[in-house]
Amino acid sequence: MNNINDFSILKLNIHGYKYEIHVENKYKAELLKYYDDEFIYEGEDVELIFKFYIDTNDEFSNEFKRTEGVEIKWQDVYFIDHGKEVQYLIPFLEYPPVLIHQIINGTSSDRLVKFGIMPLHAAAISKRKEALILVGEQKSGKTTLSLSLAQHGYNYFSDDIALLNINSKEIVPYYRGINPRESTIKMFPFLKEQSFSHPYIDYDDRDQRWSVELKKASGIKLSQKSSLKYIIFPKYKPCQSFQCNKLSKSKAIVMLLNNMKVVPTALMGSSVINVLNNLLNNTEIYSIKYSDSNSAIEFVDSLYGSDKSECS
Numbered sequence: 347m348n349n350i351n352d353f354s355i356l357k358l359n360i361h362g363y364k365y366e367i368h369v370e371n372k373y374k375a376e377l378l379k380y381y382d383d384e385f386i387y388e389g390e391d392v393e394l395i396f397k398f399y400i401d402t403n404d405e406f407s408n409e410f411k412r413t414e415g416v417e418i419k420w421q422d423v424y425f426i427d428h429g430k431e432v433q434y435l436i437p438f439l440e441y442p443p444v445l446i447h448q449i450i451n452g453t454s455s456d457r458l459v460k461f462g463i464m465p466l467h468a469a470a471i472s473k474r475k476e477a478l479i480l481v482g483e484q485k486s487g488k489t490t491l492s493l494s495l496a497q498h499g500y501n502y503f504s505d506d507i508a509l510l511n512i513n514s515k516e517i518v519p520y521y522r523g524i525n526p527r528e529s530t531i532k533m534f535p536f537l538k539e540q541s542f543s544h545p546y547i548d549y550d551d552r553d554q555r556w557s558v559e560l561k562k563a564s565g566i567k568l569s570q571k572s573s574l575k576y577i578i579f580p581k582y583k584p585c586q587s588f589q590c591n592k593l594s595k596s597k598a599i600v601m602l603l604n605n606m607k608v609v610p611t612a613l614m615g616s617s618v619i620n621v622l623n624n625l626l627n628n629t630e631i632y633s634i635k636y637s638d639s640n641s642a643i644e645f646v647d648s649l650y651g652s653d654k655s656e657c658s
Contacts, residue, residue: 352370353370356377356378356386357387357392359385359386360454361518362463363457364393365387365394366396368397369446370398370400379523379559380443380559382519382561394453396431396434396449397433398436398442400435400436401422402438410426411424422549434449439546441545441557445549451507455507464512465606466510467482467506468508471495471502471569474650475572476575477576478576479508479574479578481602482579486582487642488505489505494639496565501567501570502560502567503568504520507520512621517574519568523557523558528556536563543556543558544556575628575630576631578631578633578646579632581636582637583636585637588638588642589636592632593633594631598626598631599622599623630649632657
């Protein structure tokens with residue numbers, strides 16, 4: 347095992363939830379690339395302590411795996427849960443900070459609901475402090491359309507997770523990094539710049555992915571918290587002429603429930619449906635089908651402009 351002096355402590359406050367991260371010195375600077383300064387925490391009180399060790403197949407790694415109470419997460423991520431402290435032994439997989447970052451990501455989604463933050467499976471952009479979220483399953487076009495809108499001048503939150511503050515009805519900043527597949531990188535080659543993009547093999551599905559530090563990506567302007575104004579449920583389909591439908595709140599609530607990372611019933615003190623119904627007041631909701639990003643961008647432009655597109 348490495349000497350304890352080889353480790354650094356990084357403290358994060360992710361919208362109310364406070365973490366203490368113990369990581370090898372050489373990876374601390376890399377992890378900091380994922381977070382804005384607003385997430386750095388200097389206080390003493392923390393809810394959860396992470397201790398990360400990189401698996402180099404040495405004596406410590408083998409001892410860790412044999413420890414009583416050790417569990418396996420995903421394919422080959424080992425961890426021991428001590429309550430407030432969780433120890434992880436993670437595979438090298440070419441760029442370990444990606445895996446550390448995604449463990450923190452997943453853990454946050456489970457806990458942020460206590461602080462009034464509802465994680466949605468959605469991309470998010472904004473303009474003039476008004477946010478638009480793109481809600482949908484994998485391959486619905488969220489990443490492609492959100493990145494296209496970012497290049498078109500919109501401010502960027504994330505391509506996969508949108509954090510909705512249910513008290514202020516705002517979309518709040520997410521982690522400043524994305525992990526696109528090779529197919530997305532081919533569509534946006536500027537994301538492949540070596541100074542801020544790292545190739546790696548995904549720990550879960552073993553696909554080739556890229557870890558992209560968005561703070562350095564040209565043409566990407568990161569968004570600050572913005573009021574939720576628009577929701578779009580996109581569906582990409584080749585050879586599909588552009589179609590748009592305006593949705594009722596009841597239909598949108600069902601679709602949002604299907605795309606929540608966490609259903610925060612206990613947090614609300616009332617039914618999730620009632621909370622969503624309140625959140626969707628003064629929110630315009632649409633579904634679109636498209637095969638050309640330009641047509642979808644024109645529609646979003648019309649929402650933020652003076653001339654509204656007609657939707658049935």
